[in-house]
Amino acid sequence: MVIIMDKKETLDAKGLMCPMPIVKLAKKMKEMKVGEVLELIADDVGSKEDVPAWCKRTGNELVSQKEEGGAFFFYIKKVQ
Amino acid sequence: MAETKKFAMVVAEGTFDKAMMAMMMGNTAASMGIETHIFYTFFGLNLLKKGAKPKMPGMMRFFTGMMIKKMKGIGLDGYQEQLEMAKELGIKIYACSTSMELMGIKKEDLIDGVTVLGAAAFLDIGTDADMQLFIG
Numbered sequence: 012m013v014i015i016m017d018k019k020e021t022l023d024a025k026g027l028m029c030p031m032p033i034v035k036l037a038k039k040m041k042e043m044k045v046g047e048v049l050e051l052i053a054d055d056v057g058s059k060e061d062v063p064a065w066c067k068r069t070g071n072e073l074v075s076q077k078e079e080g081g082a083f084f085f086y087i088k089k090v091q
Numbered sequence: 092m093a094e095t096k097k098f099a100m101v102v103a104e105g106t107f108d109k110a111m112m113a114m115m116m117g118n119t120a121a122s123m124g125i126e127t128h129i130f131y132t133f134f135g136l137n138l139l140k141k142g143a144k145p146k147m148p149g150m151m152r153f154f155t156g157m158m159i160k161k162m163k164g165i166g167l168d169g170y171q172e173q174l175e176m177a178k179e180l181g182i183k184i185y186a187c188s189t190s191m192e193l194m195g196i197k198k199e200d201l202i203d204g205v206t207v208l209g210a211a212a213f214l215d216i217g218t219d220a221d222m223q224l225f226i227g
Contacts, residue, residue, distance in 0.1 A: 027166030030119035034176070037122035068096075068123045 019047040025082060029057040033065050043089045051085040058083055097126045099220035103227030105137035107145040107155055113226050114173035121180035130213045132187035136194060139186055139201045145170055178204055185213055
């Protein structure tokens with residue numbers, strides 16, 4: 012279990028289906044500074060694969076992810 | 092970071108489903124940092140007209156409103172909002188010059204920010220792209 016110490020902000024994308032969690036994630040990350048960690052919460056099952064793909068593609072770091080109470084939590088660190 | 096990839100898409104139909112598919116794919120790609128180009132041709136061109144309100148194909152057109160409502164329910168914006176988002180995300184939008192002539196559509200009938208070009212110019216972009224899709 013990774014404890015997220017430096018979580019800066021939370022983006023709640025529950026109730027949104029693909030591609031909106033990704034579009035909102037991209038927008039939010041643009042506003043954040045390098046090194047900051049965003050907590051993204053989504054309940055679209057597609058996000059389980061989509062968020063890691065987004066991180067890989069954009070070069071940002073997916074620090075950890077978990078599933079809790081039917082929702083997916085992602086901790087994404089802005090690398091660039 | 093992975094190198095910048097390029098994505099080229101052709102939209103040849105002007106119905107609601109094709110319009111939304113192109114927007115969802117395009118806006119996701121652009122959100123992933125992929126350079127995205129969309130070429131609208133034949134009936135797809137109607138989607139670039141100012142204030143376009145595409146309908147579902149055939150008899151399903153009567154259910155367009157229902158579909159829009161359903162999409163809103165899962166957080167998806169309507170077509171015009173998505174098109175606006177596409178422009179904000181820097182997606183390059185092209186109109187086929189031959190289709191414009193065929194369908195009697197003038198540049199001023201189209202939304203702002205559209206580049207008018209021919210097949211050769213778009214194919215030049217497309218052959219350079221890492222991924223090509225045809226929505227029709």
